[in-house]
Amino acid sequence: MTTEQRLALALAQTERGLVEELIELRKQADLSATEVAKRINRHKSSISKFEARKTDPQMSTVLRYAHAIGAMVEIRVLPFSEWEEAKGVQASREEPNSG
Template sequence: MVEVDWESEEVQSYLRLARSQIQNDDGLIENLQRIRKEWHLSQADIAFDLGITQPAISALESGNADPRLGTVGRYANAMGYVIEYRVVPYREGDDTKADDAGQETKKSAKSTGEAGRVHS
């Protein structure tokens, strides 16, 4: 069995990095959910567009599912958005908040709001 020194700087740095990634992931899902609600779309509307069930959308939004990147992208596409992925170096002490994670989304549809919807 491998002994892990949980107090070592290397392990603590890795844990901080992991927490930062979780916050960013959560922030992205929260922003998609916020947009869905602003557009007065139900979970069932999004589920229909994605070809999945409403409980699957509920699990995704509540953090009880670990969706594939493609699923998250299709969720955004159903509302006329795209997800932009960036790989950036982790900077210790970076004040990026989970709410800022959703700023990585980019509006691709026209301002009508329905341009990206598969159905109404």
């Protein structure tokens, strides 16, 4: 797998994991999706789509959802190579260019 492919996969997993963590915290807070929708002045269907990952929400929506459930979202950006190293990911060899 190339570095670009590994990066794309890692970013997709990060997004999925973020939503899953938010949903889990909502449930732990004993809040329904309807209650979250009310708290952030959105229709319940928008929360359902968010939780099912059927939309690509803006960062402001993610943060408002987190606020509604009493959660903090921590965001940090670093070079992918540093992230892989920190996670202990062993990079597979990149595929040679065909051409």
